[in-house]
Amino acid sequence: MKHETFAEALRGTAAPTREVDLLVVGAGFAGMLAAIEARRRGIDDVLIIEKGDDFGGCWRENTYPGVACDIPSHLYSFRRNPSCDWSRTYSPGAEIFAYAQRIAREEGLYERTLFGKTMTSADWDAGSRRWKVRTAEGDLFVARALASATGPLHQVKLPEIPGLDSFAGTAFHSAEWRHDVDLSGKRVVVIGTGASAIQFVPEIAKVAGKVAVIQRSAPYVVPRHDRTIPDWLRWAYRNLPGLRALRRTVHYYLDVELKKGIFTGAGHLRKAATKQALGNIDRSIKDPVLRAKLVPDYEIGCKRVLISDDWYQALARSNIAVETAGVAEVRADRVVLRDGTEIPADVIVFGTGFHVNEALMALPVRGRDGRSLRDAWTAIDGSIGAYFGGTVPGFPNFFLVHGPRTGSGWISALLMIESSVEHFTRVLTEAWGRGIDAIEPRLDAYNELTAELDARVEGMVWNRGGCASWYLDASGRNRLTWPGSHTDFDRRHRAAGLEGYEFA
Incomplete structure (x- = not known):
C-alpha cells in the first residue's frame, strides 16, 4: 500500500486509507504535546485528528462567563514554548485558547491536523501490526502507533433528576x-x-x-490573589529570559512542590x-x-x-x-x-463536572484479540490503570495521554502531560530504532506499579479525607491521581525504560 504524504492526506483526494507512523486523537494540550514531542524525537509522520474545529480542547469548548485558569499562568504553558504575554496572574480562558492556537501555528500542527473527525473505533491488527482507526465521517487511518489524547474533561456529567x-x-x-x-x-x-x-x-x-x-x-476556597501583569513586566519577560525562568521556578516550588x-x-x-x-x-x-x-x-x-x-x-x-x-x-x-x-x-x-473514569472505560479502542479497554481493565482488577506513559497491557503501541495516574489536586496538568509524553515517545523511538515493531507493558510490571501506587495513595487525603470525590471510581479506588509530587512523577518516568515492556 502506498504511504501517503501529509499533503496528499490533508487534501483528501488520494486513497481512502491514510497511513501514518503516529496518529494522535485530540487536539487539546495533551494531543499537541504528544505531536510536538514525537516530532522532536524524529517521528515526523504524525497526524492529529480532532472532532472540533480548532486546537485548545477544553479551552476551546469552555466559554462560560469568568472562565479562567486556576493554575498560575507561568506554569500553565509548555516548558519549551513559554508565553510572556499573559495579562493576569491567572489567565482568562480566551488567552489560553489563543496560546494554544499560537503554539499550533509555530509548531506546524495545523498542517498536520484534520478537524471535524470523530473517532468511532480503533482496532489493533496483529497481522500488520498496525492500528486501524475509523471515524464517523468515513475515514480509515492506519497507524504504527496510536495516542489517545481526548482528555478527562470532555464527557459532561448531568445528574438524573426526576421531571x-x-x-x-x-x-x-x-x-x-x-x-x-x-x-x-x-x-x-x-x-x-x-x-x-x-x-x-x-x-x-x-x-x-x-x-x-x-x-x-x-x-474549600482560598484567595486567588489575581493581579494584572503590567506591560513593563511583560516586556521584561519577553526580553530577559532569565527573569521568565526565575518566575516559573518560583511558582514551581511554591505552587507545586511546597x-x-x-x-x-x-x-x-x-x-x-x-x-x-x-x-x-x-x-x-x-x-x-x-x-x-x-x-x-x-x-x-x-x-x-x-x-x-x-x-x-x-x-x-x-x-x-x-x-x-x-x-x-x-x-x-x-x-x-x-x-x-x-x-x-x-x-x-x-456545574456538575464530567465523567472521568467512565470516559476512559468507554474509549472505543480494542487491542489484542479484539479486547476493549473496559474488558481488559475488568479482567485485571475492575478499575482503570496504566503503566508509565499511559500504556496498558494488551494494547501495543497505544498511549493514553493524560490518562490514569496523571492527575493531582494541585499540579498543573501540563507538567504531568509533558513528563508522560516524553516517556512514551522516548521508549517508542528507542524500540523502533532497535527494529522492534511494537511494545506494550508487561502485565507483571503493570501490576507491580499499580500495587505500589495503590498502597501509596491509600493513605492520602484523596482516599481518607471523608469526601465523595470524582477521583474515586465505583469501587472506591483512586486511579486518577499520582500519589506524590511532580518531581517524583517526572523522575520515575525518566528512569523507566524498555525493561518494563514486552516486544513484538
Missing part, C-alpha cells in the same frame, strides 16, 4: 454554555459548586434577578491551609446561617481546593441563596428540593 424533561425553561451544562440565553433579570438555579461554578456564579449574579446555588458539599504536604501528610502545612480557607469564610461571610452552610465537613484536599477572590462575596449578595437540601425533582417552572422548598426557575445551569 427534568418537563422543565419549560432552558437548562444546560456550564461546559456547553448557551450564549444565546440572556440571563438578565432571570431566575437562575445553579446545581453544583465545583471549579466551574466558582467562576461563573459571581459573573451571572451581576445580571440575574435571582440565583439559587444548590450545594451538595461545600468546597503544596504537596497538604495532600501527602497531616502536618503543619495542611493545618495552615485549613486555617486559611476557614478564615476566608469568616472574613467574607457575616451571616452566621450562611457561614455554617459553607464550612466543609471533610479534610482539606480531599476534593480539589478552589481559588477565588469573589466567590464568598458573591454568595453574600442579596440576590443569591445557597441551598443544601439537594434536588428532589424538577417541574415546569421550578426546582423542588428534598426538604420541600420550591424554587421558581427560568434557567437551570449544571
Whole structure:
C-alpha cells in the first residue's frame, strides 16, 4: 500500500486509507504535546485528528462567563514554548485558547491536523501490526502507533433528576454554555459548586434577578490573589529570559512542590491551609446561617481546593441563596428540593463536572484479540490503570495521554502531560530504532506499579479525607491521581525504560 504524504492526506483526494507512523486523537494540550514531542524525537509522520474545529480542547469548548485558569499562568504553558504575554496572574480562558492556537501555528500542527473527525473505533491488527482507526465521517487511518489524547474533561456529567424533561425553561451544562440565553433579570438555579461554578456564579449574579446555588458539599476556597501583569513586566519577560525562568521556578516550588504536604501528610502545612480557607469564610461571610452552610465537613484536599477572590462575596449578595437540601425533582417552572422548598426557575445551569473514569472505560479502542479497554481493565482488577506513559497491557503501541495516574489536586496538568509524553515517545523511538515493531507493558510490571501506587495513595487525603470525590471510581479506588509530587512523577518516568515492556 502506498504511504501517503501529509499533503496528499490533508487534501483528501488520494486513497481512502491514510497511513501514518503516529496518529494522535485530540487536539487539546495533551494531543499537541504528544505531536510536538514525537516530532522532536524524529517521528515526523504524525497526524492529529480532532472532532472540533480548532486546537485548545477544553479551552476551546469552555466559554462560560469568568472562565479562567486556576493554575498560575507561568506554569500553565509548555516548558519549551513559554508565553510572556499573559495579562493576569491567572489567565482568562480566551488567552489560553489563543496560546494554544499560537503554539499550533509555530509548531506546524495545523498542517498536520484534520478537524471535524470523530473517532468511532480503533482496532489493533496483529497481522500488520498496525492500528486501524475509523471515524464517523468515513475515514480509515492506519497507524504504527496510536495516542489517545481526548482528555478527562470532555464527557459532561448531568445528574438524573426526576421531571427534568418537563422543565419549560432552558437548562444546560456550564461546559456547553448557551450564549444565546440572556440571563438578565432571570431566575437562575445553579446545581453544583465545583471549579466551574466558582467562576461563573459571581459573573451571572451581576445580571440575574435571582440565583439559587444548590450545594451538595461545600468546597474549600482560598484567595486567588489575581493581579494584572503590567506591560513593563511583560516586556521584561519577553526580553530577559532569565527573569521568565526565575518566575516559573518560583511558582514551581511554591505552587507545586511546597503544596504537596497538604495532600501527602497531616502536618503543619495542611493545618495552615485549613486555617486559611476557614478564615476566608469568616472574613467574607457575616451571616452566621450562611457561614455554617459553607464550612466543609471533610479534610482539606480531599476534593480539589478552589481559588477565588469573589466567590464568598458573591454568595453574600442579596440576590443569591445557597441551598443544601439537594434536588428532589424538577417541574415546569421550578426546582423542588428534598426538604420541600420550591424554587421558581427560568434557567437551570449544571456545574456538575464530567465523567472521568467512565470516559476512559468507554474509549472505543480494542487491542489484542479484539479486547476493549473496559474488558481488559475488568479482567485485571475492575478499575482503570496504566503503566508509565499511559500504556496498558494488551494494547501495543497505544498511549493514553493524560490518562490514569496523571492527575493531582494541585499540579498543573501540563507538567504531568509533558513528563508522560516524553516517556512514551522516548521508549517508542528507542524500540523502533532497535527494529522492534511494537511494545506494550508487561502485565507483571503493570501490576507491580499499580500495587505500589495503590498502597501509596491509600493513605492520602484523596482516599481518607471523608469526601465523595470524582477521583474515586465505583469501587472506591483512586486511579486518577499520582500519589506524590511532580518531581517524583517526572523522575520515575525518566528512569523507566524498555525493561518494563514486552516486544513484538
